[in-house]
Amino acid sequence: MAGRHYGPFPHSTSKPILKEQSVYARLKEAGYVVDDLAFANAYPQRFFVHAWERKRWTVTTYMARKAGIDLHSSNDLRAGIAISAGINNHVWRNRLDPSMPSVSEEEAAQRFHEIGQQHVFSLFEYYLTDKIGHEQDFGKAEDVLHTLDVFFEGLLSHVDPSRDLLLISSDHGNLEDLSIKTHTRNPVPLIAYGSGADAFRESKSLLDVTPTLVELMAQR
Secondary structure, three states, rough: OOOOOOOOOOOOOOOOHHHHHHHHHHHOOOOOHHEEEOOOOOOOHHHHHHHHHOOOOHHHHHHHHHHHOOOEEHHHHHOOOOOOOEEEOOHHHHHHHOOOOOOOOHHEEEEEEEEHHOEEEOOOOOOHHHHHHHHHOOHHHHHHHHHHHHHHHHHHHHOOOOOOOOEEEEOOOOOOOOOOOOOOOOOOEEEEEEEEHHHHOOOOOOHHHHHHHHHHHHHH
16 A cells, blocks of 8 residues: 555555455455446536546546446436435535536435435445545534435435445544544444444444445345
8 A cells, every 4th residue: 555645546556456355346246247336426527527637536436437337427417316425416506517406415315315226235425524624614514514414314214224224434534623634543433224234343444344245245
Protein backbone atom coordinates (compact mmCIF):
# COMPACT_ATOMS: atom_id res chain seq x y z
CA MET A 1 0.00 0.00 0.00
CA ALA A 2 1.02 3.65 -0.42
CA GLY A 3 1.41 4.35 3.29
CA ARG A 4 -0.51 7.63 3.24
CA HIS A 5 -3.89 9.11 2.35
CA TYR A 6 -4.60 9.85 -1.33
CA GLY A 7 -8.13 11.20 -1.04
CA PRO A 8 -10.83 9.49 -3.11
CA PHE A 9 -8.38 8.35 -5.80
CA PRO A 10 -6.53 5.02 -5.58
CA HIS A 11 -2.74 4.94 -5.54
CA SER A 12 -1.11 2.72 -8.17
CA THR A 13 -0.31 0.14 -5.50
CA SER A 14 -3.99 -0.03 -4.52
CA LYS A 15 -5.39 -0.61 -7.98
CA PRO A 16 -4.54 -4.34 -8.25
CA ILE A 17 -6.16 -4.90 -4.85
CA LEU A 18 -9.31 -3.04 -5.90
CA LYS A 19 -9.43 -4.99 -9.14
CA GLU A 20 -9.01 -8.41 -7.53
CA GLN A 21 -10.25 -8.04 -3.94
CA SER A 22 -13.06 -5.47 -3.97
CA VAL A 23 -16.47 -6.55 -2.73
CA TYR A 24 -17.65 -6.69 -6.35
CA ALA A 25 -14.70 -8.82 -7.46
CA ARG A 26 -15.10 -11.23 -4.57
CA LEU A 27 -18.84 -11.60 -5.09
CA LYS A 28 -18.23 -12.40 -8.76
CA GLU A 29 -15.62 -14.95 -7.69
CA ALA A 30 -18.27 -16.46 -5.41
CA GLY A 31 -20.52 -17.03 -8.42
CA TYR A 32 -22.59 -13.88 -8.77
CA VAL A 33 -22.82 -12.21 -12.17
CA VAL A 34 -22.65 -8.53 -13.11
CA ASP A 35 -26.43 -8.20 -13.31
CA ASP A 36 -26.66 -9.27 -9.66
CA LEU A 37 -24.56 -6.29 -8.53
CA ALA A 38 -25.25 -2.55 -8.49
CA PHE A 39 -23.58 0.75 -7.66
CA ALA A 40 -26.41 3.22 -6.96
CA ASN A 41 -24.56 6.55 -7.28
CA ALA A 42 -25.13 8.79 -10.29
CA TYR A 43 -22.38 11.02 -11.72
CA PRO A 44 -22.60 14.16 -13.89
CA GLN A 45 -21.17 14.27 -17.38
CA ARG A 46 -18.23 16.44 -16.31
CA PHE A 47 -17.11 13.68 -13.91
CA PHE A 48 -16.86 11.22 -16.79
CA VAL A 49 -15.08 13.76 -19.01
CA HIS A 50 -12.43 14.48 -16.37
CA ALA A 51 -12.05 10.81 -15.44
CA TRP A 52 -11.44 9.76 -19.04
CA GLU A 53 -9.15 12.69 -19.81
CA ARG A 54 -7.01 12.22 -16.73
CA LYS A 55 -7.47 8.44 -16.51
CA ARG A 56 -8.26 9.02 -12.87
CA TRP A 57 -11.24 7.30 -11.32
CA THR A 58 -12.25 7.35 -7.67
CA VAL A 59 -11.82 4.21 -5.59
CA THR A 60 -15.44 3.14 -5.85
CA THR A 61 -15.86 3.97 -9.52
CA TYR A 62 -12.57 2.22 -10.30
CA MET A 63 -13.53 -1.00 -8.54
CA ALA A 64 -17.00 -0.92 -10.07
CA ARG A 65 -15.65 -0.45 -13.60
CA LYS A 66 -13.05 -3.20 -13.16
CA ALA A 67 -15.84 -5.58 -12.14
CA GLY A 68 -17.93 -4.61 -15.16
CA ILE A 69 -20.52 -2.67 -13.15
CA ASP A 70 -22.13 0.16 -15.10
CA LEU A 71 -21.79 3.67 -13.67
CA HIS A 72 -24.96 5.76 -13.59
CA SER A 73 -25.25 9.09 -15.38
CA SER A 74 -27.48 12.14 -15.03
CA ASN A 75 -29.96 10.44 -17.37
CA ASP A 76 -30.29 7.57 -14.88
CA LEU A 77 -30.78 10.03 -12.03
CA ARG A 78 -33.48 11.80 -14.02
CA ALA A 79 -35.12 8.44 -14.81
CA GLY A 80 -35.24 7.53 -11.12
CA ILE A 81 -32.92 4.51 -11.26
CA ALA A 82 -29.95 6.07 -9.44
CA ILE A 83 -29.20 8.33 -6.48
CA SER A 84 -27.15 11.52 -6.31
CA ALA A 85 -24.17 11.54 -3.96
CA GLY A 86 -25.99 14.04 -1.77
CA ILE A 87 -29.04 11.72 -1.40
CA ASN A 88 -31.48 14.51 -2.20
CA ASN A 89 -30.88 16.44 -5.43
CA HIS A 90 -30.28 19.87 -3.86
CA VAL A 91 -26.58 20.17 -4.67
CA TRP A 92 -27.05 18.71 -8.16
CA ARG A 93 -29.85 21.19 -8.92
CA ASN A 94 -27.98 24.17 -7.45
CA ARG A 95 -24.56 23.52 -8.97
CA LEU A 96 -25.02 21.28 -12.01
CA ASP A 97 -28.47 21.25 -13.55
CA PRO A 98 -31.45 23.28 -12.27
CA SER A 99 -33.76 21.22 -14.47
CA MET A 100 -32.99 18.01 -12.57
CA PRO A 101 -36.16 16.94 -10.73
CA SER A 102 -36.19 17.48 -7.00
CA VAL A 103 -35.86 14.29 -4.94
CA SER A 104 -36.47 14.14 -1.21
CA GLU A 105 -34.59 11.95 1.24
CA GLU A 106 -37.64 9.70 1.54
CA GLU A 107 -37.83 9.30 -2.23
CA ALA A 108 -34.11 8.55 -2.43
CA ALA A 109 -34.56 5.89 0.26
CA GLN A 110 -37.34 4.28 -1.75
CA ARG A 111 -35.16 4.37 -4.88
CA PHE A 112 -32.29 2.67 -3.10
CA HIS A 113 -34.60 0.00 -1.76
CA GLU A 114 -35.97 -0.60 -5.26
CA ILE A 115 -32.43 -0.88 -6.62
CA GLY A 116 -31.71 -3.38 -3.86
CA GLN A 117 -34.75 -5.45 -4.75
CA GLN A 118 -33.54 -5.69 -8.35
CA HIS A 119 -30.04 -6.83 -7.42
CA VAL A 120 -28.43 -9.23 -4.97
CA PHE A 121 -25.96 -6.60 -3.74
CA SER A 122 -26.22 -2.82 -4.02
CA LEU A 123 -23.73 -0.22 -2.83
CA PHE A 124 -24.29 3.49 -2.17
CA GLU A 125 -21.42 5.82 -1.28
CA TYR A 126 -22.03 9.00 0.73
CA TYR A 127 -19.11 11.40 1.12
CA LEU A 128 -20.58 14.68 2.41
CA THR A 129 -19.90 13.76 6.04
CA ASP A 130 -16.21 13.74 5.07
CA LYS A 131 -16.39 16.95 3.03
CA ILE A 132 -18.24 18.92 5.72
CA GLY A 133 -15.91 17.55 8.38
CA HIS A 134 -12.97 19.04 6.49
CA GLU A 135 -14.84 22.35 6.21
CA GLN A 136 -15.51 22.38 9.98
CA ASP A 137 -18.90 23.99 9.39
CA PHE A 138 -21.34 23.18 12.22
CA GLY A 139 -24.41 24.43 10.34
CA LYS A 140 -23.65 22.29 7.30
CA ALA A 141 -22.91 19.35 9.59
CA GLU A 142 -26.38 19.66 11.09
CA ASP A 143 -27.92 19.70 7.59
CA VAL A 144 -25.96 16.59 6.55
CA LEU A 145 -26.97 14.69 9.67
CA HIS A 146 -30.60 15.65 9.15
CA THR A 147 -30.43 14.36 5.58
CA LEU A 148 -28.98 11.07 6.79
CA ASP A 149 -31.56 10.76 9.58
CA VAL A 150 -34.47 11.16 7.18
CA PHE A 151 -32.88 8.91 4.55
CA PHE A 152 -32.23 6.07 6.98
CA GLU A 153 -35.65 6.43 8.57
CA GLY A 154 -37.18 6.06 5.13
CA LEU A 155 -34.92 3.17 4.21
CA LEU A 156 -35.69 1.28 7.40
CA SER A 157 -39.39 1.61 6.68
CA HIS A 158 -38.85 -0.36 3.46
CA VAL A 159 -36.33 -2.97 4.66
CA ASP A 160 -37.78 -6.41 5.35
CA PRO A 161 -35.47 -7.80 8.08
CA SER A 162 -36.55 -11.35 7.31
CA ARG A 163 -34.87 -11.22 3.88
CA ASP A 164 -33.01 -7.89 3.49
CA LEU A 165 -29.65 -6.96 5.03
CA LEU A 166 -28.63 -3.32 5.54
CA LEU A 167 -24.97 -2.56 6.26
CA ILE A 168 -23.73 0.93 7.21
CA SER A 169 -20.13 1.86 7.94
CA SER A 170 -17.33 4.32 7.18
CA ASP A 171 -13.66 4.18 6.32
CA HIS A 172 -12.68 6.76 8.97
CA GLY A 173 -14.00 9.37 11.36
CA ASN A 174 -14.28 13.08 10.61
CA LEU A 175 -17.61 14.80 11.17
CA GLU A 176 -17.85 13.75 14.83
CA ASP A 177 -15.01 16.16 15.76
CA LEU A 178 -15.23 19.52 14.02
CA SER A 179 -12.43 20.95 16.15
CA ILE A 180 -9.93 19.44 13.72
CA LYS A 181 -9.79 19.65 9.93
CA THR A 182 -8.34 16.21 9.26
CA HIS A 183 -9.68 12.68 9.60
CA THR A 184 -9.85 11.26 13.10
CA ARG A 185 -8.71 7.89 14.40
CA ASN A 186 -11.90 7.35 16.35
CA PRO A 187 -13.69 4.01 15.97
CA VAL A 188 -16.40 4.08 13.32
CA PRO A 189 -19.74 2.30 13.60
CA LEU A 190 -20.68 -0.87 11.78
CA ILE A 191 -24.43 -1.23 11.70
CA ALA A 192 -25.88 -4.51 10.47
CA TYR A 193 -29.66 -4.84 10.38
CA GLY A 194 -31.80 -7.63 9.00
CA SER A 195 -31.19 -11.09 7.61
CA GLY A 196 -27.71 -12.35 8.51
CA ALA A 197 -26.83 -9.39 10.74
CA ASP A 198 -25.52 -11.66 13.50
CA ALA A 199 -22.67 -12.75 11.23
CA PHE A 200 -21.06 -9.32 11.77
CA ARG A 201 -21.24 -9.43 15.56
CA GLU A 202 -17.56 -10.37 15.88
CA SER A 203 -16.28 -7.88 13.30
CA LYS A 204 -13.39 -5.84 14.70
CA SER A 205 -12.38 -3.68 11.73
CA LEU A 206 -13.43 -2.61 8.28
CA LEU A 207 -11.28 -5.45 6.92
CA ASP A 208 -13.80 -7.92 8.36
CA VAL A 209 -16.83 -6.57 6.51
CA THR A 210 -16.27 -7.78 2.95
CA PRO A 211 -15.10 -11.33 3.84
CA THR A 212 -18.05 -11.76 6.20
CA LEU A 213 -20.50 -10.44 3.62
CA VAL A 214 -19.12 -12.66 0.84
CA GLU A 215 -19.20 -15.72 3.08
CA LEU A 216 -22.75 -14.94 4.11
CA MET A 217 -23.95 -14.43 0.56
CA ALA A 218 -22.18 -17.58 -0.62
CA GLN A 219 -24.48 -19.51 1.69
CA ARG A 220 -27.66 -18.14 0.14
